[in-house]
Every structure is written in structure tokens, then in C-alpha cells.
Amino acid sequence: MRLIQCEHQGQVRAARVESDREVRLLDADTYTLAHRAIAAGQSLSDAVEAALTETRLDYQRLVDEKRLLPPLTHPDPAHCLVTGTGLTHLGSADTRSAMHAKTQVSETELTDSMRMFKLGVEGGKPEVGSVGAQPEWFYKGDGACVVAPEAEIPVPHFAEDAGEEPELAGLYVIGDDGQPWRVGYAIGNEFSDHVTERFNYLWLAHSKLRACSFGPELLVGELPAHLEGVSRIVRDNETVWEKPFLTGEANMAHSLANLEHHHFKYVGFRRPGDVHVHFFGTATLSFADDIRTREGDRFEISLADFGRPLRNPLRFEADSAPIDVKSL
16 A cells, blocks of 8 residues: 655645556545554554545646645654664665765774674674664754655755765654554655765764655555665756665665664654654665766656655755854
């Protein structure tokens, strides 16, 4: 089952994908449906079946009219936390090292990345009931940093780069008792500033404080272990870069359960009612192939199991004055 969210008659509504041409409207948004399922002790699929209406919408029209929304949102964006993990995929350490090797970084910095990757390979998939190695972790922002599918990704004036990161994203809600519940998975564009990161790896935290996007479809149920996708950049209706990528646990150094544990082990991430969007990492970047994006470039990330591709054009923001903090 795959779900989307859209704007319908001034409201946020979820819809079940019936085909590549049609979606069937539900009587609530995804967040509400998830909490219904938790309260009733039922699966999200069952809650969706009970919420189906007779209204069917043209999928392409939703795209054309820019009415698509991220497939899971919180009514208050401040209660949506966007985070992620890196060096999780087989091959990701090579990509990271190749990116850093283009500048005069120390051997110690490269060793730190390789050491983190090695920890994941050796201990990222523990036995059920055991805790594995910690992954690299980062924070992107709250729900205000999330851009809807088909909408423009803003590039701040101070950014040194505007690069895609094709990833899986796990989507979660926290129950009233603090229990995390996985709603499903979506295609994600984690979007980062790789020039800033490359200059000094201690600036990784800065490089991640950017917009991102995920969707348009939410996959409900089990995730295939092996997923093959394509990431591309389209400029003036021509593809200027394209590369396949692999994801899913079969292509990862960590299990998803281990990544989820090391995120939700913090009590602050189990606040009742919150939404979490967690990016699981990638090993494929156009930046590693010396691609530099421009105004209007469109990212397109596709995985066959997730229906429609995630597409977002770039918009570079104008310069602004330095922030002047006032004293009270």
C-alpha cells in the first residue's frame, strides 16, 4: 500500500494510490490515521481501509496544480524533527573519502570516517535483542525545513553548494505513552552543502542545516531488502547527470532496527505526539562526480517500489544582511 498527502478543499488529506493515474481520498490526514491505528490497536493498513471515501482524484492534476504535500506532516511543524545517519551504506565510506581527498585534509580526519564505517560493518547488524554499533548521526531541523514534492528547494545565500542525497527516509509518530511507531518509508532527498563539509569535517553539522524533501509516496508495510534506484539532475529539460544507487538493508552496513534504536534511545526523541523523519544515508552523490548545480536544476530520485519519483527544482536565495542580535 502507498499513500500520499495533498491539499483538498483547503484541508490536508491523505489518499491511497490506486494507480499511476488515480488516488482515492481518505477522510483524514496521515498523522490522524496513524493515531487512530495506535488507539485502536490495529495496523495502519486497516485504518486506511476504514477511512476510504468514494472520492477519486487525478494524480497528475495534483502534481500540475502543486497540491502534493509530504506524505506525513505534523499540524505544528515544530513538533516534527528531521534527522539522519551517515556512513551507513556499503560504499559510502569510499564516496566520503574521495570527496575529502580533493583537499588537504589530515589523515586523521579520513581515518575517523573509515573507523566509523568499519564499526558499522563489524557491528551494525546485531542479533535480535542486542544493541549494535552507533552510527554517525545529524540534525537537519524541524518540519519547517521540509519542502513538498515538486516544490522548490531553497538554497540559502551563504551556502557553498547545493547537492542532492538520494536516500530512504523512515517516517514515525510517537504514541501517547512515548512508544515510537513506524508509519512507513519514503524516497528522500536529504540535500546538503558538500563544499562546506569538505572544507572541514567538523562543519558537517553546518552542512546539514538545509532544506530537504521526501515523498511523494509513503510505502506502508515491510521494506524490500534490496532496492535499486536512479538519481538524476535535469537542466533545461536535459539530463546533465544520472547514476543508479542501491539501498535497503542488503546494501547497508547497519540494520534499520539498529539505526532506529540509536535514534529513539534518547528520551527527548520519544515525546508523545511528535513526528520524526529520519534519513538512512546514501553512497551516491553528484558532487563526488564534480557536478555543480545551478538555479532551476531539477533533482529526480526514483525507486520503482515507491511509485512516482521525488522531484524538486532548485531556487537560490538572494544575499541578505548579517544577523544583528539586539540586547534586551
